[in-house]
Amino acid sequence: MLPPRITVTVFVISPDTRSERKFDLHLGVEQLKNKLELITGIPAQNQRILLLNNDTDTEEVNVLDDDSKALGFYGVRDLQFLKVIDTNPSVSFTGQLTDVSQVDKFELSDEAYAQRRDTVLAYKQRNKIGRFAEGEESKSKPIPELNIPLGSRCEVETAEEGFHKRGTVRFVGPTKFGTGEGIWVGIEYDEPIGKNDGSVQGERYFECKPKFGVFVRPDRVQIGDFPVEEIDFDDDEEI
Known part of the structure; x- marks a missing residue:
């Protein structure tokens, strides 16, 4: 009678992969390596399998180094990690799939980009969108007259009760x-x-000291x- 499954x-983690898998504890290490080859791309004969409690552990719980033993022999438990190390990466190119340092990057100058017809810029030009718009709609609207004289004292609306943002109109x-x-x-x-x-x-729209200017x-x-008020900066909100 076969033992229960x-x-x-x-x-399963390797230099190029990370995945969650289910394995039968009666599965032999040799058969396990064949399965891991399909997952990690590392040839079975080049695999060194470490059993870890966490993927950040520096010391392994066990090493699955006997192909004749079953997975359960090594006390593998749920949610542990099988870290597959490639002992001969020159054969399987391990790690090179995720290394982009050697990849030639495509670069295009602003002038060359402007000459292309398959770009967002070209689309906006053809359809007269944004800064390429023409006609009456693209003309600047008249500036409404406001009774806000330069140099006048003012107070800016704030949601915090009792906190007055006061100053002088400069622009x-x-x-x-x-x-x-x-x-x-x-x-x-003022503060x-x-x-x-x-x-x-x-x-630049006007001159003042840093952190004293604002546009609203x-x-x-x-x-x-509105007279100048001194603000208690111990309770000042950060803006």
Whole structure:
């Protein structure tokens, strides 16, 4: 009478592969190697199989080095690791499938890219999309008049109760940053709670010290007689 089949679920790892497999504990090591060759690409005769509890272990639990023994002889348990080492990688090219350091990289200059007709750039040019758009729709919309004088004191809307972001208006107008069209208001805060020094993406719109400048939409700005307030930076939120 044949003994009952008992299987274990293990992880098989090699220089090029990692997978979860089920094996019968009565399977001989020689037969196991034949199966692992199909999984890892390492010839059976070049395999050294280590049994690990974890794939980061530096010491093996056991070494499956007797082809005549069954898998169960080595005490293999569920969720352990079978690490397959290639003793002769020059034959099977182990590790070279994942090594991209020797792969020639395709590089294309901006000029050559612009000449191609199968690119996103060419598609936008043909269909007049984005900066290639023409006609009335592509013309800049008139800038609406805003009652936000330069040099006026202001307060910027904030969601934090009791926290006032106050400063002086230093810029009102369109910018080269941001999505969509519209007007931005550049403000020099009284305290270093801003995001810039009055410049964004290399373009300067006004002068101020670093972390004192910010750009916001006009609907978040309230003009008025707002005196300078000292902020307790022990509880200051990071912006």
